[in-house]
Amino acid sequence: MSDITSEMTSPLNIPEPEETLKHPMEQYLRTERLPHIWCASCGIGTVLTAYITALQKSKLDPKKVAVVSGIGCSGRAAGYLRLDSFHSTHGRAIPFATGLAVGNPELKVTVISGDGDLIAIGGNHIIHAARRNINMTIICINNFNYAMTGGQAGPTTPESANASTAPYGAYEYPFNLPFLAESSGAIFVARWTALHIRRMAKSMTKALLKPGFSFIEVIAPCSTLYARRNRLGSGLDLMKYYHDSAIIKHGIDTREVDIDFQDRIVVGEFVNKDKTHFLEKRDQFLSKKLGDKYVPYKGPNSTTSTMKEEE
Amino acid sequence: MNHWRVPFDINKIEIPHGNIHILIERCKGCAFCEEYCPKDVLEMSRDFNRKGYHYPIILKQGACVNCNLCETICPEFAIFVEEDKPRHPDINDVIKKGDQS
Numbered sequence: 001m002s003d004i005t006s007e008m009t010s011p012l013n014i015p016e017p018e019e020t021l022k023h024p025m026e027q028y029l030r031t032e033r034l035p036h037i038w039c040a041s042c043g044i045g046t047v048l049t050a051y052i053t054a055l056q057k058s059k060l061d062p063k064k065v066a067v068v069s070g071i072g073c074s075g076r077a078a079g080y081l082r083l084d085s086f087h088s089t090h091g092r093a094i095p096f097a098t099g100l101a102v103g104n105p106e107l108k109v110t111v112i113s114g115d116g117d118l119i120a121i122g123g124n125h126i127i128h129a130a131r132r133n134i135n136m137t138i139i140c141i142n143n144f145n146y147a148m149t150g151g152q153a154g155p156t157t158p159e160s161a162n163a164s165t166a167p168y169g170a171y172e173y174p175f176n177l178p179f180l181a182e183s184s185g186a187i188f189v190a191r192w193t194a195l196h197i198r199r200m201a202k203s204m205t206k207a208l209l210k211p212g213f214s215f216i217e218v219i220a221p222c223s224t225l226y227a228r229r230n231r232l233g234s235g236l237d238l239m240k241y242y243h244d245s246a247i248i249k250h251g252i253d254t255r256e257v258d259i260d261f262q263d264r265i266v267v268g269e270f271v272n273k274d275k276t277h278f279l280e281k282r283d284q285f286l287s288k289k290l291g292d293k294y295v296p297y298k299g300p301n302s303t304t305s306t307m308k309e310e311e
Numbered sequence: 312m313n314h315w316r317v318p319f320d321i322n323k324i325e326i327p328h329g330n331i332h333i334l335i336e337r338c339k340g341c342a343f344c345e346e347y348c349p350k351d352v353l354e355m356s357r358d359f360n361r362k363g364y365h366y367p368i369i370l371k372q373g374a375c376v377n378c379n380l381c382e383t384i385c386p387e388f389a390i391f392v393e394e395d396k397p398r399h400p401d402i403n404d405v406i407k408k409g410d411q412s
Contacts, residue, residue, distance in 0.1 A: 021332045023391050024382075034337060035387060040364065041341035045386025053383060197383045236342055 028052045028062065030082050037076060041235025043194030043220025044074050047141055048081070050197050051112065054204035065108050068097040070117035073148045073222075074141040077112040091121030094129045094138070101136050104299045105279050108208060109135070115142040115156045119175055123155070130184035130213050134278045137207045138215045140177060143222035151225030158261040162229045179254040181215035182271050188214035189254065189271035193242040194221060196267060203269055212277040219265060232262070314405050321405065325397040329377030331369055337389035340364035344381035344390055350374045353381065373398075 023029075029052075038044050055065065067085040069078035070093035078085035084107075088096045093111045101109045111118070118126055118140050129136065145163050146152040153163035153170045156177065160169040178189045188207050192200040200218060207214035221227060221238035232238060242265065250268040257266040276284065283296040318324070331352065338360060345353045345367050354370040367381075367390065375392065382391045 021334070021391075023334065023388050025388060025391075029388065035339070035362075035389075038386065040339035041343070042386060045388070046343075046384055049383055049385065049388070195384075197380075201383070234341075236346055239343065239346070 025049065025052045028055060028082055030080055033080055036080055038073060039222075039224045039235075041221060041223045042073070043143070043218070043222075043235065043239075044077065044141055046194045046197060047074075047112075047139065047200070047218050047220060048077055050201040051077075051110070051139065051204055052081075053197075053201040054208055057201065057205045058208045060108055060208060064106055065110065066097075066100050067110050067112055068093045068100065069111065070113040070122060071148070072114040072117045072146070073143070074112060074114040075117060075148075091117055091125065093117060094122055094125035094136075097136050098125075098129055098132075098134050101134050102279065104301075105135070105297075106299050106301065108137070110137045110139065110208070112139045112141070114147075115140055115144070115177070116146045116154045119177065119180070120146075120155045126181070126215075127184045130181055130186045130215070132278045133185055133187065133213045133275055133281070135211050136213060137204070138181075138213070139204070140215065140217045141220050142177065142217055143220050143226055145222065145226050147222045147225050151222075151229055156259075158259055158263075161226070161261045164225075164229070174259070176254070176258045177217045178215070178257050178270050181217075182254045185213065185275075186215040186271065187212040187273050187275045188216075188269075190215075190269040191217040191219070191257065191265075191267050193219040193246055193265060193267060195239050195242040196246070199248075199267075206269075206272075210272075211280075212275055219259075219267075230261075317402060317405060321400060321402070324400055326400055327377045328373070328395045328398045329375040329379075329392040330395050331375050331381070331390065331392055333367055333369075334389045334391075335360045335366045336362070337387045338364055338366040339387055339389075340366060341386060342367075343384045343386070347380055347384055349378060349380065350376055 065083050067078045067081050067083050069075040071090040078087050093113050097109045097111045142156055144157050146154050151164045153166040155175045157163055157170040158174055178191050181189045188210050190203040221235040223235035227238055245264045246267050247264055248268045249266050254270045286294045342355055345355050352371050352374045353367040355365045356368045360366050377392055377394050379392050
């Protein structure tokens with residue numbers, strides 16, 4: 001009996017945590033919130049790692065970077081980043097980010113959110129932000145369903161994929177996100193999967209340093225809902241599928257990059273062009289029309305304001 | 312590397328080297344690092360961490376070439392590599408005895 005109790009009370013074979021060591025990305029992370037809520041083998045954490053790598057490479061001042069996210073699994077991303085970040089209401093990440101970008105032109109605004117938030121309920125906002133060419137970067141993490149609410153079919157669910165609201169398979173036509181972004185006016189459009197970490201980080205660096213509306217779609221594994229409902233295995237099996245069926249085609253026409261269920265995925269940087277962004281265009285247009293009367297707004301930290309000029 | 316003789320420039324070759332650190336309690340056992348390590352340095356443990364996941368352990372100590380892939384692909388910020396001094400390749404690794412046919 002005493003042997004059993006001694007065995008019961010003796011510590012299990014659990015190693016002690018290495019507390020002295022710090023992850024090199026911890027300066028960008030709210031470590032008190034880690035480990036995060038995302039499922040085991042979910043791809044959103046990998047996208048966040050790539051984003052932090054891109055921030056480090058782009059050498060932007062972290063005080064001048066703001067991250068906005070909407071609702072959903074990937075909406076949590078803003079909460080884990082030690083930057084100025086905001087977790088907005090469902091679908092309204094882009095309107096909030098538009099306000100930030102226009103109100104403070106010094107800020108580099110990034111929206112990290114999911115396909116359900118950005119494309120479904122926020123679909124109108126992404127079209128108009130792209131049309132105006134507002135200076136922001138959108139990272140759309142596409143996992144083909146509404147994962148946080150239980151795996152319902154969304155606007156990106158491929159045809160014949162099973163979802164909880166499509167038990168016999170989805171029959172709607174899915175959105176082709178790079179085509180949507182390009183035709184609305186985005187100046188930088190890329191798509192990668194969660195496996196292409198280095199290329200994704202490079203594209204994110206380019207997008208962060210490019211003034212204007214840039215859109216990056218990242219296809220990420222959803223192991224708990226999408227993979228389980230469609231019997232695709234674990235997140236690791238989906239990563240192997242990305243490895244086998246992703247084709248890199250830079251600069252291809254975005255009309256040809258549809259995704260069918262478990263078919264090939266065309267990835268790459270599809271669009272990279274230069275266009276005057278919203279604030280610059282406003283200043284150019286109004287100074288042409290109004291001449292010296294027009295004083296461009298330079299943000300809350302600048303000394304010159306319209307009032308002083310009038311005095 | 313499997314050569315039939317010692318390369319002449321073996322003293323000039325330097326292989327980058329890294330030390331892997333694993334934050335066991337953050338790991339959720341997705342095995343991305345184990346699958347995609349180009350040198351197969353890692354292996355999933357048979358033990359569990361406090362949350363009940365198998366975490367990676369270092370199988371081949373000293374084989375890491377500091378590519379940082381595990382650090383970048385880890386969704387949990389649970390593994391990272393510290394750069395160490397580059398090393399000269401070991402002659403025993405270059406020529407494996409018994410391989411000569």
